Amino acid sequence: MLKIENASKTFNPGTINEKVALDHISLLLEDGDFATIVGSNGAGKSTLFNAIAGSFITDEGYIELDGMDITFLKEHRRSQFIGRLFQDPLMGTAPHMTIEENLSVAYLRASGVRQSFWGRLAQDFSRINRKEKAFFREQLSLLNMGLEDRMESQVGLLSGGQRQALTLLMATVVTPRLLLLDEHTAALDPATADKVLKLTRDIIAERRITCLMVTHNMHQALELGNRTLMMDGGRIVLDVKGEERSRMTVDSLLQKFAEGAGQKLDNDRILLSR
């Protein structure tokens, strides 16, 4: 369960470039919730993700994940519980390391941060063992991309779609308590995007991962998951689920956007993606 209370963030405060990116946002995600987020550029979607992932500390407010106060927890500590995928498929993997080595680094999240000094030392100086190799191979085969036979290949040789699928696997190889998807299929060709999206849905459904997903595709926003959020000006202006959501069409979603934001819809990207 993710609980955000009254979170705010202002960039460049007191200067001419002052920008209120998050404006007293509160949000409650139940376990297993899969919410899509839409909103124009600059609405605060990525800032919200950055706040949750810990890229910065919010100016005010409180963030809690599964009963744990993470408001001031460092980014690398939070990533033990929070998986994240970016739009850029090159961001989540190390290109000059092999698939196996990438997975092995991602798998470090399996062990708790708070272990004894000696336990940690033993882990630091251990190597990838046969059992893990078999486990990685099995996980890779689930992607259905033939990557399980290329475990010694450098990740830089893979295509964007393969890399994003690998990043997805790395983010979920240790089941996260929360998965943040920041337009993770937007940079892929339609066929590959569908494939990666299907993998994402399968993994989320199978393990009941709580998930937030930013998208600019209005159909996706209503089809995927069980909840749709709309952001504007650093606020959540729309939050629909259940029956209300199932009755919604792309047109009514756009209508709602105009109502919620109280202004005329002027974003080409949203209009075009109908």
Added chain:
Amino acid sequence: MSFAIIQTALDNGLIFGLVALSLFISFSILDICDLSTDGCYMLGAAVGVAVTISGHPILALPASMLAGICSGYVTALLQTRFGVPSILAGIIVNTGLYTINLMAMGMKTSLNVVGTSTIYDLFKSLNGSEFWMTWSRSVLLFVLVGILCILVYRFLGTRLGLSIRATGDSIAMVRASSINPGFTITVGLCLSNALTGLAGCLIGQYNKNAEINMGTGMVTIALASLIIGQTLFGRGRMLTRILGVIAGSIIYRFIIALALRLNVPTQAFKLVSAVIVAVAIAAPSAKQMIHNKKKEAEAIRERRNAGTGKEEHHA
């Protein structure tokens, strides 16, 4: 080339190979330009020679490594905790080390090993044969550097080693894997500076002397060795890359020995190494440029021969 020159080139190549290996870790793997190398190398020499003079030539090795670790730790601390850009952090530490080095040498600008034996003397006294009399130093260095290469190679295959490699490759991926990049950078820089410090100690005992300016330009020399190694031995398997770096350092020393043979004055060596670095780094771009120009000329010639007259539009 005389026999003694070859041997000196080999010995020096092995020792400076450690500095090149140090830059391999910081520059190639962590993607950090650590400019404290000059001062750290000198620190290793100062501490190493000072401890040797006090009668502990073997203890001098870990002592100089420890000194290097301290220096690397400060460089890492400045950039990971206090946001000092990495190049600046290295320059700051390098400047500060000048005084530290003088202090390590008892505020003298030069120290000589007199009256006590060095590790090379100790190793030489193990055996009396003629071969041993001439080659013991090279054997000792060969074994020492070989062991260190294997240790570094093995270390880079551990989980911590992989985390360090990932830090230089994709810092976002490291953060996403719940690894503190500040920690991996610190460990990497401590390791690399330990090697630099050890190299200083080995050369100090080899020459039985430490002189305050002996570190100047070391970073360029090490970079030259590193680049020679990477150009000749490629970017393939990790062990090949590591051994290639050492080989690059030995080749560099042979180039210098050759320059010496051709009566290039010793004062010109720094220029020679600067030119080697510049040429080696510029080579791929220059090659591509020549290749493109050739293709262009060929295409123009072909069009002219075909008589399409297209070249007027392009001119």
